[in-house]
Amino acid sequence: MRWRTLPIIAFDTETTGLNPEDGHRVIEFAGVEMHLGPDGTVDKVIPHHFMFKPTTATGEVMPIPREASDVSGIKDEDVAHAPLFKEHAQAIHRLLSRAITVAHNYPFDQRFLTAEFDRCGLKWCAPPAEIDTVDLSRRFFPEAKSHKLGELSARLEVALIGAHRATNDAEACGRCFGLLAKRHDAPDDLAGLIEWADAVGEPPKGDVLVRSADGTVVFKGGELDGRAIEQHPDYLAWMLIARRQEAAPGADHGKWGLTYPADVRSWIARWLRVRGSGRAAQGMKGFGPNDWGIDAPLGAA
Numbered sequence: 001m002r003w004r005t006l007p008i009i010a011f012d013t014e015t016t017g018l019n020p021e022d023g024h025r026v027i028e029f030a031g032v033e034m035h036l037g038p039d040g041t042v043d044k045v046i047p048h049h050f051m052f053k054p055t056t057a058t059g060e061v062m063p064i065p066r067e068a069s070d071v072s073g074i075k076d077e078d079v080a081h082a083p084l085f086k087e088h089a090q091a092i093h094r095l096l097s098r099a100i101t102v103a104h105n106y107p108f109d110q111r112f113l114t115a116e117f118d119r120c121g122l123k124w125c126a127p128p129a130e131i132d133t134v135d136l137s138r139r140f141f142p143e144a145k146s147h148k149l150g151e152l153s154a155r156l157e158v159a160l161i162g163a164h165r166a167t168n169d170a171e172a173c174g175r176c177f178g179l180l181a182k183r184h185d186a187p188d189d190l191a192g193l194i195e196w197a198d199a200v201g202e203p204p205k206g207d208v209l210v211r212s213a214d215g216t217v218v219f220k221g222g223e224l225d226g227r228a229i230e231q232h233p234d235y236l237a238w239m240l241i242a243r244r245q246e247a248a249p250g251a252d253h254g255k256w257g258l259t260y261p262a263d264v265r266s267w268i269a270r271w272l273r274v275r276g277s278g279r280a281a282q283g284m285k286g287f288g289p290n291d292w293g294i295d296a297p298l299g300a301a
Contacts (some may be wrong), residue, residue: 010174
């Protein structure tokens with residue numbers, strides 16, 4: 001499949017805090033749909049924008065902390081009459097499911113959206129590709145002191161006006177991805193793009209890892225049959241080195257070979273880099289306007 005024929009959805013969220021696990025909520029979502037022309041440049045942009053009223057677990061209106069408002073500019077009165085996330089959850093889920101998805105510090109936004117979807121009885125939407133422009137910035141600008149979206153946009157001469165609002169950040173992110181893909185000769189096929197971007201895509205076809213009916217990647221067979229891989233990263237790491245004895249005709253003992261196929265091990269290794277503990281702490285957003293969002297802690301890979 002040629003990825004440039006697919007829509008690209010660059011997305012961003014604004015939130016009440018740093019951790020969905022602590023009850024922080026999404027107050028703004030933007031998914032900027034982009035279509036590429038024959039020369040690989042963006043020739044069509046369609047913004048999809050939603051504001052949400054945050055509520056607590058008991059349904060009470062949640063005040064937006066001053067620190068969050070200072071960054072995004074979104075105040076309580078701006079969302080007082082906004083709908084709840086659940087009213088647009090299906091639309092956002094469909095939007096992300098059908099396109100190559102791009103975000104700056106992808107795991108942060110994914111964690112928040114996954115938590116919101118979970119409250120609505122939905123799982124993560126499993127787009128064809130999940131690309132993080134932070135990773136691309138680190139790869140193509142290894143000497144840069146900062147990999148914030150504003151810095152990456154400036155290096156690529158992409159306009160970013162009104163930063164820290166979801167639509168503006170999302171469009172800049174998408175345009176940065178398009179420029180990097182064009183300048184650095186990203187492969188035409190989708191599988192090649194995923195490898196080039198060190199991104200997450202569909203698991204290899206076979207009987208080891210499969211996507212369940214709700215979109216979750218699960219183990220197939222064995223003691224963890226049907227369980228989500230994200231709950232067992234230690235087992236995934238073991239799968240990279242697992243060996244089994246192969247029968248050798250005429251020999252008392254067979255030689256030892258790797259248990260899982262190369263394509264499965266390659267996919268697992270990439271997933272662990274992008275989603276596992278080797279990545280920078282996800283959600284390390286400072287509350288200063290120059291720190292909102294994406295640099296890794298010192299010493300992070």
